[in-house]
Amino acid sequence: MVIQRSAVTPQYGLSPNKQTHSALARDLDARAVIALDEAREMPPGNERTEALHNAIVLRNAVEIHALLSCKRDAPAA
Incomplete structure (x- = not known):
């Protein structure tokens, strides 16, 4: 089992790619x-x-929230 831990670092807080997520996503991730x-x-x-x-x-839950809160106009990454 592998879970990425790059979202939150003790010294620097949220990584730049996670800063655009909602407060709920940040809370769940933490x-x-x-x-x-x-x-x-x-x-x-x-x-x-x-x-x-x-x-x-x-x-x-973080991943599901990210999928459900995506903008419909945004192109798939």
């Missing part, structure tokens, strides 16, 4: 990064597995 960091610090087991699952759910 929560996903925090959840992933916390899960990585846990010992192996059911709690860690569930924490990783929650981080993935948050990351998916």
Whole structure:
């Protein structure tokens, strides 16, 4: 499982390509990064597995929000 962590950096905040997203997207993205960091610090087991699952759910929410909030006039990237 690979989750990009480039969206939020502790020193510089949001990366330039994430600054155009809504406050909801930024909040979800930050929560996903925090959840992933916390899960990585846990010992192996059911709690860690569930924490990783929650981080993935948050990351998916960010991606779904980005897809649903795209402008219809914008060309596909």
